[in-house]
Each structure stands twice: as C-alpha cells, then as structure tokens.
Amino acid sequence: MRTQLDIQNNYLLKGHSTIRIGGVCSHFAEASNENSIMEALEYAYSKNKKVHVIGAGSNVLIGENPDTFVLKMVMRDVEVIGEKIIAKAGVYLPTISRIALCHGLTGFEWASAIPGTIGGAAIMNAGAYDTEFFDKVEAVTGIDMNGNKKTIPRSDIETSHRSSNIHPENFIVTEVSILLQKGDIGKIEKKMLEYTSYRKRTQPKGLTLGSTFMQSFDFTRGTGVSAGYYIDQCGLKGFTVGGASFSKIHANFIMNQGGGTFSDVLDLMEQAYYRVQEKFGVKLRPEVKILADSLLTRKFVSN
Structure with a gap:
C-alpha cells in the first residue's frame, strides 16, 4: 500500500514518554493533518492493527513491546477568534495559556x-x-475509526474527574474549540506565575508521568482526598522497585531513577493499590493511561 506517511516498523517508543520507558511497537507514524490520520487508519486496517494515539506522552505508561500502530499527534495550528481559541490536538497546554495571556483572555491559567x-x-x-x-470547552472535533469526521458539542460530552466519554479507542481528537473571557493581562500573568511556582515547589523534577492515581472521594468528609496522602500514610514515599520509585517530594509521582522498566512501575502501582486498600479500604484508580497488550496479571488496573 502506498502512503505519504513516514511509517516506521519496530519503532522504539521510550523517547515519546516523559518517564522514558517503553518498548518497541509494530508501527509508528506522526500525524500532521487530518489526511495523515486517514492514511494511518487505512494502513493499520490493512495490517489488522489497533491504532493507539499519543500526544506529549506525559500521561502514558508504555509497555515493553505493544503490538500496535502508535500514531503521534503533531498537529499544532492555533487560531484565535475574539474570545475563542481553536487549537489542534498536538498543541501543548502551556502554549494555549500563553496565547490566551497575549490576547487578554482568562480561564486557562491553570494549564500554564x-x-x-x-x-x-x-x-x-x-x-x-x-x-x-x-x-x-465549546466543542471537540475528531475522526472515528471508520474515517468519519465529527464535531461533538460540549453539551454531548460527559465528564467526571479526570475522565470523559471521548474514548481514543474509537475517536481521534483533532481539534478543540475553547471559549474564554476577556480579563486583565496583569492579573492573568500573576495567576499563571503563581500556579507555575506552586507546581515547582510541590512536584518533583525528573522522569515522571505526573500523578499516578486519581484523587479519591471521602464520603465521610464530603471532600476529595489526594492519592498521594494515602500512599504517604502507607509508608511508600521514596519506596523503590528496580530503577523506579515513588517520589520523596510527592508520593503520587513515580520517578524513573535510571533504568526503570514498565514492570518496575506496575509493581510500585500494585504495592500502593493493595496497601492503601488494606489500610484505608480505598481502591485507588490509575490516572496514567497504560499502553500494553495484556495486563491480565495486574487486575488492580481495571478495578
């Protein structure tokens, strides 16, 4: 099959994950526009491969050798129309924050x-x-696995904490329309600096995927409880398996200390899951997305 995509076979993925862990996928390509997505879908279908979409790789734990077609989104065009920002899927969140600042738009400082x-x-x-x-968000546009383009209004999108009903298994996001409000540039910039400073003070630097588990809800207190609190209370802050460990700064961050593997990270997650369940009766839910062929021996992932 002829294609304009630069499709690479047996491609090493670790460089596309912020934790620098990941094996070799069967096929890999970068999508710079909608046509390249169509070509990727057609090619993957011809090879009987599932398509897995990645962006910055800041929330994806990649397995040792996933037998799949990995499509990296590098579509990064941005358009500003009044108080609306229309951004392609590969645009980084801090970029949108800076663009909003330049146009005096407030509501996206949190992502700076x-x-x-x-x-x-x-x-x-x-x-x-x-x-x-x-x-x-005003609307999300994308392409389903049959190659059909569709725009979904916000009213049709169901959300919960760190989740939406837009599933990458059947819908590839290509563009998002964000509706902000006019604000004071000085106040917007101040808030962005505060958020950035707080993140630097409270979260570790290095090779990580960010928050490992989602926040849990304490029904007795009617409030959310950080997964890091539970993990810390179980004595796991700094706990190490192989080349990976829970951060000594923030217990909900797993760090690749050098030579960390997919299995090392899963072992740490498993330790946290079962220790927290035993001590607090709380079932932690993974916030990181896991790209792997099989996790049948890791039942905690789907609980």
Missing part, C-alpha cells in the same frame, strides 16, 4: 505548567487548581 497536549486533555478531562479542561 501542565506538560500535556489539547488532545490528551480532552480524553482525560485534565485539570488543576479546582478547574477542569471541559469547563471552558
């Missing part, structure tokens, strides 16, 4: 230091500082 892309944020309903991605 979040190392993800617009497409990934739509899939997982990213958020920080009591703000969620879909608070400001």
Whole structure:
C-alpha cells in the first residue's frame, strides 16, 4: 500500500514518554493533518492493527513491546477568534495559556505548567487548581475509526474527574474549540506565575508521568482526598522497585531513577493499590493511561 506517511516498523517508543520507558511497537507514524490520520487508519486496517494515539506522552505508561500502530499527534495550528481559541490536538497546554495571556483572555491559567497536549486533555478531562479542561470547552472535533469526521458539542460530552466519554479507542481528537473571557493581562500573568511556582515547589523534577492515581472521594468528609496522602500514610514515599520509585517530594509521582522498566512501575502501582486498600479500604484508580497488550496479571488496573 502506498502512503505519504513516514511509517516506521519496530519503532522504539521510550523517547515519546516523559518517564522514558517503553518498548518497541509494530508501527509508528506522526500525524500532521487530518489526511495523515486517514492514511494511518487505512494502513493499520490493512495490517489488522489497533491504532493507539499519543500526544506529549506525559500521561502514558508504555509497555515493553505493544503490538500496535502508535500514531503521534503533531498537529499544532492555533487560531484565535475574539474570545475563542481553536487549537489542534498536538498543541501543548502551556502554549494555549500563553496565547490566551497575549490576547487578554482568562480561564486557562491553570494549564500554564501542565506538560500535556489539547488532545490528551480532552480524553482525560485534565485539570488543576479546582478547574477542569471541559469547563471552558465549546466543542471537540475528531475522526472515528471508520474515517468519519465529527464535531461533538460540549453539551454531548460527559465528564467526571479526570475522565470523559471521548474514548481514543474509537475517536481521534483533532481539534478543540475553547471559549474564554476577556480579563486583565496583569492579573492573568500573576495567576499563571503563581500556579507555575506552586507546581515547582510541590512536584518533583525528573522522569515522571505526573500523578499516578486519581484523587479519591471521602464520603465521610464530603471532600476529595489526594492519592498521594494515602500512599504517604502507607509508608511508600521514596519506596523503590528496580530503577523506579515513588517520589520523596510527592508520593503520587513515580520517578524513573535510571533504568526503570514498565514492570518496575506496575509493581510500585500494585504495592500502593493493595496497601492503601488494606489500610484505608480505598481502591485507588490509575490516572496514567497504560499502553500494553495484556495486563491480565495486574487486575488492580481495571478495578
């Protein structure tokens, strides 16, 4: 089959994950426009391969040798129309924050230091500082696995904490329309600096995927409880398996200390899951997305 895509076989993925862990996928390509997505889908179908879409790789734990077609979104065009920002899926969240600042638009300051892309944020309903991605979204456009283009209005998108009903298994996000409001540039910049400074003080530097588990809800107190609190209380802050460990700064961050493997990270997650369940009766839910062929021996992932 002829294609304009630069499709690479047996491609090493670790360089496309912020934790620098990942094996060899069967096929890999970068999508710079909608036509390249169509070509990728057609090619994957001809090879009987599933397509897995990645962006910045800041929230994806990649397995040792996933037998799949990995498509990296590098569509990064941005258009500003009045108070609306229309961004392609590969645009980084901090880029949108800076563009909003330049146009005096408020509502996206929270993302000024979040190392993800617009497409990934739509899939997982990213958020920080009591703000969620879909608070400001007007519509999401994408392509389904049959090659059909569709725009989904915000009213048709269901969301919960770090989740939406837009699933990458059947819908590839290509563009998001964000509706902000006019604001004071000085106040917008001040808030962005505060958020960035707080993140630097409270979160570790290095090779990580960010938050490992989602926040849990304490029904007795009617409030959310950080997964890091539970993990810390179980004595796991700094706990190490192989070349990976829970951060000594923030217990909900797993760090690749050098030579860390997919199995090392899963072992750490498993330790946290079962220890927290035993001590607090709480079932932690993974926030990181896992790209692997099989996790049948890791039942905690789907609980």
